[in-house]
Amino acid sequence: MSENDKEPNLDHIDEDASGRVARKRLFIGLTCATALFLVACLVLLWVIPYYGLTNIHPWAPALFGAFVGVLILAVGWSFGGLILNILLGRSVLYSGRIRGLTIKLFLPLMTLLGRALGISKKDIRASFINVNNELVLSEAKTYPPEKILLLMPHCLQMSRCDMRLTYDINNCKRCGMCPIKGLLEITEIYGVHLAIATGGTIARRIVVQKRPKLIVAVACERDLAEGIQDTYPLPVFGVLNERPHGPCLDTTVSRESVEAALERFIDPSFQAQIQERKVQAARKPKKPRLKPLDITPDPAPAAEPAQARSEA
Numbered sequence: 258m259s260e261n262d263k264e265p266n267l268d269h270i271d272e273d274a275s276g277r278v279a280r281k282r283l284f285i286g287l288t289c290a291t292a293l294f295l296v297a298c299l300v301l302l303w304v305i306p307y308y309g310l311t312n313i314h315p316w317a318p319a320l321f322g323a324f325v326g327v328l329i330l331a332v333g334w335s336f337g338g339l340i341l342n343i344l345l346g347r348s349v350l351y352s353g354r355i356r357g358l359t360i361k362l363f364l365p366l367m368t369l370l371g372r373a374l375g376i377s378k379k380d381i382r383a384s385f386i387n388v389n390n391e392l393v394l395s396e397a398k399t400y401p402p403e404k405i406l407l408l409m410p411h412c413l414q415m416s417r418c419d420m421r422l423t424y425d426i427n428n429c430k431r432c433g434m435c436p437i438k439g440l441l442e443i444t445e446i447y448g449v450h451l452a453i454a455t456g457g458t459i460a461r462r463i464v465v466q467k468r469p470k471l472i473v474a475v476a477c478e479r480d481l482a483e484g485i486q487d488t489y490p491l492p493v494f495g496v497l498n499e500r501p502h503g504p505c506l507d508t509t510v511s512r513e514s515v516e517a518a519l520e521r522f523i524d525p526s527f528q529a530q531i532q533e534r535k536v537q538a539a540r541k542p543k544k545p546r547l548k549p550l551d552i553t554p555d556p557a558p559a560a561e562p563a564q565a566r567s568e569a
C-alpha cells in the first residue's frame with residue numbers, strides 16, 4: 258500500500274479513546290431516554306382522547322390509534338437508525354436524513370432531558386459534536402479542496418496581536434506566536450479556504466461568500482454545537498479548540514487534528530499534488546523567524562526607594 262493510500266489516523270482528534278466511548282455512551286443513553294419519553298407522550302396522546310373519540314365516530318379511536326402507531330414507528334426508525342449509524346459507522350435503514358433529525362430535534366430534546374437529569378450542557382454538546390462527526394464521516398464523501406472551508410474562531414489569534422484578520426487573514430505577519438501561522442501553511446499545502454469568524458453572523462456571511470460543500474470548524478463546545486445547527490444541511494466536521502488560558506483567550510488547536518480531517522475529506526485525486534506541495538514546503542529554506550510582535554507586557558514600575566518614601 259502506497260503512502261497516499263493509507264487511511265488517515267483521526268484518533269487524536271479527540272483527547273483519547275476512552276473519552277470518545279464515554280461520550281458515545283452518554284449520547285446513546287440520552288437518545289434512548291428521549292425516545293422512551295416521546296413514545297410515552299404519543300401513547301398518552303392516544304389514550305386520553307380514546308374514550309372521547311367514540312362519541313365522534315365508532316372508527317375514530319382506531320384511526321387515531323393507527324396514526325399514533327405510524328408516529329411511534331417513525332420515532333423507532335429514526336432513533337434505531339441513529340444508534341445503528343453510530344455503532345456501525347455507516348448509514349443504515351435509509352437513515353440519510355438522520356443527521357438532520359439529530360440536529361433539529363434530538364439535540365434540543367436531549368439538552369432539556371440532560372439538564373433535568375443534572376448532566377452539564379458542555380458534556381451533552383461535546384457528545385453531540387462527537388456523534389455529528391461520526392455521522393459526517395459515515396457519509397464517506399470527499400470534496401475538491403476549494404470546496405472545503407476551515408472556519409476558525411477569533412480567539413485563536415494572540416490576544417495582543419493588532420493585525421486585523423477578520424476581513425483578510427493574509428494580514429497575519431506569520432510571527433509564529435499563535436496557531437494562525439501554521440493554519441496559513443496548511444491552506445497553502447492543501448488549497449482549502451481559511452477564514453476567521455468573530456461570531457455567528459460573520460460566520461454565516463463567510464459561508465454565504467465561500468459557498469463550501471464541507472466546513473471543518475474549530476471552536477468550543479457551545480459555538481461548535483450552535484454552528485452545526487445553524488449551517489445544517491451543510492456538513493460540519495467539528496474540532497474542539499484547546500483553552501489553556503480559559504475560554505475565549507489565546508486558545509489553540511492541534512495542527513495534526515486539522516490536517517487529519519483534511520486528509521480524510523479531500524478528494525483522493527488531489528493527493529499527488531498535496532504530497533508534492535508538502536515536499537516543496539519541507540525543502541523550502543526556513544526564513545529567519547520574524548521578530549515577534551511587540552506583545553510582551555510592560556515591565557512593572559520600579560519600587561520607590563525607601564529613603565524617598567520616608568522623606569515624603
Ligand code: SF4
Nearest residue numbers: 418429430432433435
Ligand atoms: S502576526 Fe503572529 S500573533 Fe498575529 S495572527 Fe499572525 S502569527 Fe498570530
